[in-house]
Amino acid sequence: MGSSDSDDLFEVIGPDGSADPALDPGLPQGTLLAMLRAMRRIRAIDARMMMLQRQGRVSFYGECRGQEATPVAFAFATELTDWIFPALREGAIMLVRGFGLDSYLAQVYGNDLDELRGRQMPSHYASRSVAQVSWSSCIGTQVPHAVGAAWAAKLRGDRTVTVGFMGDGATSEADFHVAMNFAAVYRAPCVLCCQNNHWSISVPSDRQTASSTFAKKAVAYGMPGIRVNGNDVLALFRVASEAVERARSGGGPTFIEAFTYRMGAHSSSDDPSRYRDQRDVDEWARRDPVAVFERYLTAKGLWDAERGAALGAELDAEVLEAVRRVESHGPPAVLTMFDDVYAERPWHLEEQRQQIQNEDQRGEDG
Amino acid sequence: MAVMNIIQAVNDALRLEMRRDPSVLVMGEDVGKFGGVFRATVGLYDEFGPDRSIDTPLSEGGIIGTAIGMATYGLRPVAEIQFADYIFPAFDQIVNELAKLRYRSGGQYTAPMVIRAPCGGGIRGGHYHSQSPEAYFIHTAGLKVVMPSSPADAKGLLISSIRDPDPVVFFEPKRVYRGRPVEGRITPWDQDVPEGEHTVPLGEAALLREGRHVTLATYGAMVHESVEAARLVAKEGLEVEVIDLRTLWPVDVEALVGSVKKTGRFVVVHEAPRTCGFAAELVTLVSEKAFLHLEAPPARVTGWDTPFPCTLENDYMPMTPRIVDALRRTARF
Numbered sequence: 001m002g003s004s005d006s007d008d009l010f011e012v013i014g015p016d017g018s019a020d021p022a023l024d025p026g027l028p029q030g031t032l033l034a035m036l037r038a039m040r041r042i043r044a045i046d047a048r049m050m051m052l053q054r055q056g057r058v059s060f061y062g063e064c065r066g067q068e069a070t071p072v073a074f075a076f077a078t079e080l081t082d083w084i085f086p087a088l089r090e091g092a093i094m095l096v097r098g099f100g101l102d103s104y105l106a107q108v109y110g111n112d113l114d115e116l117r118g119r120q121m122p123s124h125y126a127s128r129s130v131a132q133v134s135w136s137s138c139i140g141t142q143v144p145h146a147v148g149a150a151w152a153a154k155l156r157g158d159r160t161v162t163v164g165f166m167g168d169g170a171t172s173e174a175d176f177h178v179a180m181n182f183a184a185v186y187r188a189p190c191v192l193c194c195q196n197n198h199w200s201i202s203v204p205s206d207r208q209t210a211s212s213t214f215a216k217k218a219v220a221y222g223m224p225g226i227r228v229n230g231n232d233v234l235a236l237f238r239v240a241s242e243a244v245e246r247a248r249s250g251g252g253p254t255f256i257e258a259f260t261y262r263m264g265a266h267s268s269s270d271d272p273s274r275y276r277d278q279r280d281v282d283e284w285a286r287r288d289p290v291a292v293f294e295r296y297l298t299a300k301g302l303w304d305a306e307r308g309a310a311l312g313a314e315l316d317a318e319v320l321e322a323v324r325r326v327e328s329h330g331p332p333a334v335l336t337m338f339d340d341v342y343a344e345r346p347w348h349l350e351e352q353r354q355q356i357q358n359e360d361q362r363g364e365d366g
Numbered sequence: 367m368a369v370m371n372i373i374q375a376v377n378d379a380l381r382l383e384m385r386r387d388p389s390v391l392v393m394g395e396d397v398g399k400f401g402g403v404f405r406a407t408v409g410l411y412d413e414f415g416p417d418r419s420i421d422t423p424l425s426e427g428g429i430i431g432t433a434i435g436m437a438t439y440g441l442r443p444v445a446e447i448q449f450a451d452y453i454f455p456a457f458d459q460i461v462n463e464l465a466k467l468r469y470r471s472g473g474q475y476t477a478p479m480v481i482r483a484p485c486g487g488g489i490r491g492g493h494y495h496s497q498s499p500e501a502y503f504i505h506t507a508g509l510k511v512v513m514p515s516s517p518a519d520a521k522g523l524l525i526s527s528i529r530d531p532d533p534v535v536f537f538e539p540k541r542v543y544r545g546r547p548v549e550g551r552i553t554p555w556d557q558d559v560p561e562g563e564h565t566v567p568l569g570e571a572a573l574l575r576e577g578r579h580v581t582l583a584t585y586g587a588m589v590h591e592s593v594e595a596a597r598l599v600a601k602e603g604l605e606v607e608v609i610d611l612r613t614l615w616p617v618d619v620e621a622l623v624g625s626v627k628k629t630g631r632f633v634v635v636h637e638a639p640r641t642c643g644f645a646a647e648l649v650t651l652v653s654e655k656a657f658l659h660l661e662a663p664p665a666r667v668t669g670w671d672t673p674f675p676c677t678l679e680n681d682y683m684p685m686t687p688r689i690v691d692a693l694r695r696t697a698r699f
C-alpha cells in the first residue's frame with residue numbers, strides 16, 4: 001500500500017498514462033477493458049439523460065461526470081453479496097453489478113417499468129436484486145445505515161461487507177460523525193467512501209471542513225483514513241479492494257477520501273457558472289478519469305482512438321434504444337400510490353384509496 | 367408599489383430588515399455568495415458581506431443549533447433550511463431547544479429568530495423536496511408558524527416574523543414562488559407589493575372571498591386551488607367564504623369561528639397528510655366553539671396518508687376538483 005498517511009494522495013496512473021509497476025494492481029486485460037466500458041457506459045447514459053432533461057422529457061437528473069471511476073472501482077472491488085449504500089453520484093454501481101439498463105432508466109422516468117414505482121425523484125436508483133439499498137435524498141443519512149448493516153452482518157457471522165458513499169458536504173452532517181464512531185467502536189465490516197468533488201452545490205469543500213483533508217477525520221475515530229486520486233480507477237480499485245478485504249477479514253472499517261471533481265453542474269437544476277471559475281473546470285478536465293484510464297490502456301497497447309470511437313457509437317446506440325423502449329411506458333397506476341406504506345393497508349388507507357377510485361369513476365362518467 | 371414574485375418579496379423583506387437592524391443576518395446552505403438555490407438571498411452577500419450573509423457547512427442541526435446561540439446572545443438570525451424536508455436533522459434543536467428556551471429559563475433567555483423553509487409539492491421533487499411538515503411545529507409549544515400564499519403577504523409576514531420576540535418557523539410554498547396556478551398552469555405573479563416598510567401582523571387571517579354557504583380555511587399553495595374551486599362552485603350558486611390563515615399558529619380563531627357561525631359549514635384544505643394534520647385541530651376548534659351552528663360535518667381535503675410520491679404528485683395533492691367535490695358535498699349535506 002503506497003499510502004498510510006491520510007494527507008498523502010495515493011495514485012497509480014501517472015499523467016502520461018504510465019503506471020508504477022509496484023503499485024499497478026495488475027488486472028487482466030479483460031477486466032481492464034470491462035472497467036473502461038463501464039465508465040464510458042455511465043458517461044453515455046449521463047450525456048443522453050442530461051440532453052433529455054433539457055428537452056423536457058426527463059424532469060431532473062444528477063450526472064456523475066468526472067466521478068465515474070469511484071463507482072466502477074467499487075463495483076469491481078466488491079462481491080455481489082456485498083451491500084451498497086449509494087449517494088447521488090454512485091447509483092450506477094448497480095449497472096456494473098448487472099442490473100438491466102431498461103429498468104435502470106425507468107427509474108429516471110418514474111414510470112410503470114420502474115421498480116421503485118415512480119415514488120422517487122430521478123437518479124435515486126436502488127434494487128434488492130443487486131443489493132443496492134434505496135437512498136433518500138437527505139444528505140448523509142445512508143452512512144449510519146451502511147454501518148448498521150455491516151454490524152448486523154458481523155453479528156450474524158456473514159462475510160458480507162457494506163460500502164457507504166457520501167459527498168464531501170455529507171461529512172458536515174451529524175450522521176456522518178455518528179456513523180464513523182459506531183463503525184470504529186464496533187469494528188463494523190464496512191468501507192465508508194467520501195467522494196470529495198470539491199463542491200456541495202455552490203459551497204466549496206473548504207467550507208465543509210477546516211481539516212487539511214477529509215481522510216484525516218478517520219484518525220480521530222480510530223480507523224484508517226486513505227486519500228486516493230478519485231480520477232484514477234486503478235488506484236481506487238486497489239484501495240477499495242484492500243479496504244473490502246480488511247473489512248471481510250475482521251480488520252474493521254476504512255474511510256476513503258476519493259479526491260475528485262464534479263465536472264458538471266450539481267444537478268440539472270443548477271448553474272455552476274454563477275459560483276465557480278471555468279479555469280478550474282478546464283484544469284480538472286485534463287484529469288478526466290476516462291481520459292486518464294484510456295491513456296493507461298493506450299500505453300499498454302490495449303486501446304486506440306478507433307476502438308474508442310467504436311465503443312462510443314455502440315454505447316450511444318444501446319442507450320438510445322433503451323430510452324425508446326422505456327419511454328413507451330406510462331405512469332404507474334394511480335392506486336399504486338397506496339401500496340407499500342405498510343406491509344398491509346390499514347383501514348384509513350383503504351378508505352382513501354376508495355375515495356380516489358370513486359373520483360376516477362365520477363371523472364369518467366362525466 | 368412594485369410587481370414581485372414571492373422570492374423577490376422574501377428577498378426584499380430580508381434586505382430591508384438587514385438595513386434597518388444590524389443584528390439581522392441570513393445563514394444556511396448556499397445562501398451567501400450564490401444567493402440561495404431558489405435565489406431568495408441574492409444580492410445580500412454583496413450588500414452585507416460574508417458575516418451577515420453566511421454560507422454554512424451542510425448541517426441543518428448545525429445551522430439551527432448555532433443560530434439559537436446567536437439569537438440568545440442578541441443577534442437576529444434568519445436561518446434558511448434549503449427544503450422543509452431537510453428540517454428534520456434540526457428537529458431536536460427546534461423542538462427541544464428553541465421552542466422551550468424561554469419557558470425553561472423562566473423567561474430569562476429567549477432566541478428570537480426565523481427559520482425559513484420552502485415547502486410543499488408541485489415541482490416533481492418526490493418525497494424529499496415536497497413535504498409540508500407544519501403540523502409538527504404547530505404541535506410544539508413555543509413556536510409560531512407562518513405560511514404566506516402571495517408576494518405581498520410573504521413580505522409583510524416575514525418582516526413581522528423577524529421582529530417578533532418569539533421564534534418563527536416560516537414556510538414558503540415553493541410551487542407558487544414564481545407564479546400562481548391559473549387554469550392549471552403556473553402563471554407569473556402580477557401582484558403589486560408595497561415598497562419599503564410593509565408589515566402584516568402575525569395572527570391575522572385574510573378573508574379572500576366572502577360567501578354565506580360554506581367556510582373554507584386554507585393556507586399556502588392550496589389557497590390558489592381553493593380560490594379556483596370557490597370560483598367554480600359560485601357558478602352553481604354556492605357561495606364560499608375563503609379564509610387564508612397566513613399565520614398557522616397562533617391561528618386567528620375569531621376569523622374562523624365568526625365565519626362558521628355565519629355559514630354553518632366548514633371545509634379545511636391543506637396539502638399535508640390528513641392524520642393529525644392541522645385540519646384536525648381546526649375542525650376540533652370550530653366544533654368546540656361553534657358546535658350549535660354547524661349544519662354539516664366539517665370536511666378535510668388533504669394530501670393522502672402516504673409519503674409524497676413523485677410521478678403521481680398531482681393525484682396526491684388536493685387539487686381543485688377534489689376541493690370542488692368537498693364543497694358540494696358539504697353544502698348539500
Ligand SMILES: Cc1ncc(C[n+]2csc(CCOP(=O)(O)OP(=O)(O)O)c2C)c(N)n1
Pocket residue numbers: 088089137138139166167168169170171197199200201262266395424426448452455
Ligand atoms: C439533509 C439535506 N440537506 C440539504 C440538502 C440539499 N442538497 C442536496 S445535494 C446538496 C449538496 C451535497 O453535497 P455533497 O454531499 O458534497 O455531494 P455532491 O452532490 O457534491 O456529490 C445539498 C445541500 C439535502 N439533499 N439533504
